Amino acid sequence: xxxxxxCFVALSLVFCFxxxxxxxxxxxxxxxxxxxxxxxxxxxxxxxxxxxTANKIMPTVLGKKVELFLVDTKSDKIEAANAVDRxxxxxxxxxxxxxxxxxxxxxxxxxxxxxxxxxxxPTATNPLVTQxxxxxxxxxxxxxxxxxxxxxxxxxKLGAKKAAILxxxxxxxxxxxxxxxxxxxxxxxxxxxxxxxxxxxxxxxxAQLSSIMAAKPDxxxxxxxxxxxxxxxxxxxxxxxxxxxxxxxxAQAPELITIGGxxxxxxxxxxxxxxxxxxTELAKKYIDAYEKxxxxxxxxxxxxxxxxxxxLMDAITRAxxxxxxxxxxxxxxxxxxxAVSGIINIGEDGNAIKSLVLxxxxxxxxxxxxxxxx
Amino acid sequence: xEPTVFAQQLINGISLGSLYGLIAIxxxxxxxxxxxxxxxxGDVMMMGCFFAFYGIMMFSLPWWASFIxxxxxxxxxxxxxxxxxxxxxxxxxxxxxxxxxxxxSFLLENAGLVVFGGRQKAFYRPEIFSEVHTIGGVRFLELLxxxxxxxxxxxxxxxxxxxxxxVGRAMRCISHDMETTRLMGVDxxxxxxxxxxxxSVAAAAGGIMWAMRYPQINPLMGIIxxxxxxxxxxxxxxxxxxGAMIGGLLLxxxxxxxxxxxxxxxxxxxAIAFAILILILIFRPTGLMGxxxxx
Numbered sequence: 001x002x003x004x005x006x007c008f009v010a011l012s013l014v015f016c017f018x019x020x021x022x023x024x025x026x027x028x029x030x031x032x033x034x035x036x037x038x039x040x041x042x043x044x045x046x047x048x049x050x051x052x053t054a055n056k057i058m059p060t061v062l063g064k065k066v067e068l069f070l071v072d073t074k075s076d077k078i079e080a081a082n083a084v085d086r087x088x089x090x091x092x093x094x095x096x097x098x099x100x101x102x103x104x105x106x107x108x109x110x111x112x113x114x115x116x117x118x119x120x121x122p123t124a125t126n127p128l129v130t131q132x133x134x135x136x137x138x139x140x141x142x143x144x145x146x147x148x149x150x151x152x153x154x155x156x157k158l159g160a161k162k163a164a165i166l167x168x169x170x171x172x173x174x175x176x177x178x179x180x181x182x183x184x185x186x187x188x189x190x191x192x193x194x195x196x197x198x199x200x201x202x203x204x205x206x207a208q209l210s211s212i213m214a215a216k217p218d219x220x221x222x223x224x225x226x227x228x229x230x231x232x233x234x235x236x237x238x239x240x241x242x243x244x245x246x247x248x249x250x251a252q253a254p255e256l257i258t259i260g261g262x263x264x265x266x267x268x269x270x271x272x273x274x275x276x277x278x279x280t281e282l283a284k285k286y287i288d289a290y291e292k293x294x295x296x297x298x299x300x301x302x303x304x305x306x307x308x309x310x311x312l313m314d315a316i317t318r319a320x321x322x323x324x325x326x327x328x329x330x331x332x333x334x335x336x337x338x339a340v341s342g343i344i345n346i347g348e349d350g351n352a353i354k355s356l357v358l359x360x361x362x363x364x365x366x367x368x369x370x371x372x373x374x
Numbered sequence: 375x376e377p378t379v380f381a382q383q384l385i386n387g388i389s390l391g392s393l394y395g396l397i398a399i400x401x402x403x404x405x406x407x408x409x410x411x412x413x414x415x416g417d418v419m420m421m422g423c424f425f426a427f428y429g430i431m432m433f434s435l436p437w438w439a440s441f442i443x444x445x446x447x448x449x450x451x452x453x454x455x456x457x458x459x460x461x462x463x464x465x466x467x468x469x470x471x472x473x474x475x476x477x478x479s480f481l482l483e484n485a486g487l488v489v490f491g492g493r494q495k496a497f498y499r500p501e502i503f504s505e506v507h508t509i510g511g512v513r514f515l516e517l518l519x520x521x522x523x524x525x526x527x528x529x530x531x532x533x534x535x536x537x538x539x540x541v542g543r544a545m546r547c548i549s550h551d552m553e554t555t556r557l558m559g560v561d562x563x564x565x566x567x568x569x570x571x572x573x574s575v576a577a578a579a580g581g582i583m584w585a586m587r588y589p590q591i592n593p594l595m596g597i598i599x600x601x602x603x604x605x606x607x608x609x610x611x612x613x614x615x616x617g618a619m620i621g622g623l624l625l626x627x628x629x630x631x632x633x634x635x636x637x638x639x640x641x642x643x644x645a646i647a648f649a650i651l652i653l654i655l656i657f658r659p660t661g662l663m664g665x666x667x668x669x
Binding site: 255 | 383494495629638
C-alpha cells in the first residue's frame with residue numbers, strides 16, 4: 001500500500017513538472033484577468049465567455065495552440081495588480097487580456113508595462129488607463145467621447161437645461177465620466193444643478209436622490225455600474241423623481257433589468273455594441289458561435305472580450321512572434337481591423353477609435369437606438 | 375432645506391436606520407449572552423437571503439412560505455456553525471472565538487461565491503410591500519411600515535425568551551458565569567445552540583427585509599450591513615437588545631442627514647459610521663444604553 005502511494009506521488013510529481021514544459025514549447029499563452037466575482041462580476045463573466053468563444057473560433061495562432069489562463073480579480077484593485085503579477089511571473093504569459101473596469105486596469109497596467117508584456121483591455125474606458133503606458137491598449141472608445149455624446153444628446157435631443165449627476169467616487173471610470181459629461185453639458189448651454197456622490201456597494205441612495213429632486217433637474221446622469229444604477233433607479237421611482245435617466249456603457253448588463261425591473265424602463269445609455277448594429281463578417285460568425293455556446297444573447301461585454309482576443313491574435317499574426325515588443329509594435333499599428341464590435345483602429349496612446357451606440361431599455365430589453373460616430 | 379425635503383430625508387433615515395437596528399438585534403443578543411462578537415452575523419444574514427431566494431426561484435414556493443423556511447434553515451445553520459466552529463473553542467481565550475468568527479465569515483462568503491456564483495441576483499419584493507404611500511409630499515414604501523413591526527415583533531420574542539422562559543434564565547446565567555451554570559446541571563451547549571438559533575433567525579429576518587428594500591443579493595452582501603449593524607449595536611450598548619434598535623435608528627439618521635445637509639460630503643458616509651464607532655468606544659464604551667461595567 002505504502003509503495004503504491006510512493007509510486008503515485010512520484011508519478012504525479014513527474015506530471016507536475018512535465019506539464020508546463022510540454023506547454024511552454026507549443027503554445028501561445030494568453031493571461032486573462034477579469035472580475036469574476038464581486039460588485040462588477042457580470043462584466044468579467046460576460047467577457048470571459050466572449051474570450052472563450054473567440055478562442056474556439058480561432059484556437060491557433062502562428063500554428064500554435066492558444067492557451068488561456070484566467071485569474072479572478074474579485075472586482076478589486078489590489079487583487080487586479082496581483083493577478084497581473086501572477087500571470088507574468090507564474091504562468092509566464094505572452095500577452096494579457098483585461099481588466100473589465102478602468103480602476104482595476106489602472107492598477108494592473110503598470111505591472112504589465114514594466115514587464116513589457118502587452119495588455120489589451122476590452123472595456124476600460126477611462127483615458128488614464130493607457131496614458132504613458134506603452135504596453136497597454138484597449139479595444140473600446142474612451143470616456144471624453146462617451147461623455148460628450150451623452151451631454152450632446154441630453155442637451156439637444158432631450159432638450160435638457162438642468163442636469164443632476166449621481167457619481168460613484170470609488171471608481172475612476174465614474175468620476176472621470178461624470179466630469180467629461182459635466183464639462184460638455186455646460187459647453188452645450190446646460191447647467192449642472194446638483195452633484196451627489198455614492199460609493200460602490202452602497203445600496204441606499206435615498207438621501208442623494210432626495211437632494212437631487214429638490215434641485216429640480218431635467219435629466220439625471222448616473223455614469224455608474226449596473227447594480228448601483230438599478231438600485232438608484234428603483235429608489236428614484238419610489239421617491240417620485242420622474243426625470244429621464246441617462247447612463248453609460250456600464251449599464252449594459254442583464255442584472256440592470258433583473259434588479260431594476262420596471263423602474264429602469266426608458267433609461268438611455270451610451271454603449272459599445274448592439275447586436276442589431278453588428279455589420280462585420282466576424283460579428284456574424286461570433287454571434288452565432290456565442291449564442292450556440294452559451295444560450296444567451298450576444299451583448300456588449302462579451303463582444304468586447306472577444307474583440308480583445310481577436311485584435312491580440314491579429315497583432316501576433318502580423319508580428320510573427322510572441323515577443324512582447326514585437327506584439328506591442330503590431331498592436332500599435334492595428335488599422336481597419338474588422339472586429340465584432342465594428343472597425344477598430346488603434347490610435348494615439350493605444351486607444352481604439354470607433355463609434356458608439358445609443359441604447360435604451362424598453363419592455364425589459366436593451367434596444368438599439370442609433371450609432372454615433374466620433 | 376424645504377420642510378418637505380427635510381421630512382422626506384427624516385423618513386429616508388428612519389427607513390435605513392430601522393433596517394440597521396433589525397440586523398443589530400441578533401448581533402447584540404449573541405454578544406450579550408456569550409460575550410462573543412459574531413462577525414459572521416452579516417454572512418448568516420446573507421445565507422438567509424439566499425435560502426429565501428432559492429425557495430422562491432427554484433421551488434416556486436409562495437414568498438411567505440419561502441421566507442418562513444429560510445428563517446428555519448438559517449436557524450439551523452446558526453446551530454451548525456456553533457457546533458462546528460464555536461463549540462470546539464468554547465473554553466479557549468475569548469480572542470480565539472473572535473478569530474474563529476472571522477474565519478466563519480470568510481468561509482460563508484467564499485462558499486457562497488462557489489455555490490451561488492459571484493453575480494448579483496434580483497430579490498423578489500412582494501407586490502403588497504411595493505406600494506408607495508404619499509403623506510404631505512413625503513413618499514415612502516409600504517415596506518417601511520412593516521420593518522418596525524417586524525423589528526418590534528422580533529424584539530418581543532427575544533425579550534420573552536430571555537426573561538420569561540427557562541432557557542432564557544439559563545442564557546442569563548451563562549452570561550454571568552458559564553462554569554457555575556454548568557455545575558448547576560444546565561446543559562450549557564444546548565442553551566448556547568438555542569441562542570445561536572434565535573440570533574440567526576433574527577439575522578435572516580433582517581436580511582430578508584434588507585433584500586426586499588434593496589432587491590439585490592450576492593454572497594458579499596452581508597459585509598457592509600454586518601459592519602453597520604455592529605456599529606449600531608455598539609452605539610446602543612452592545613449586549614442591550616433595545617439599545618441595538620435605537621443605535622440602528624440613530625446611525626441611519628446620522629448617515630442620511632449628513633448627505634442631506636452636505637451632499638458634497640456624501641462620499642464620507644461610511645467614514646461617519648465608523649467615526650461614530652471610534653468616538654463611542656473612546657468616550658462611552660458601554661454605549662448609550664449599556665450598563666456600567668462591574669468594577
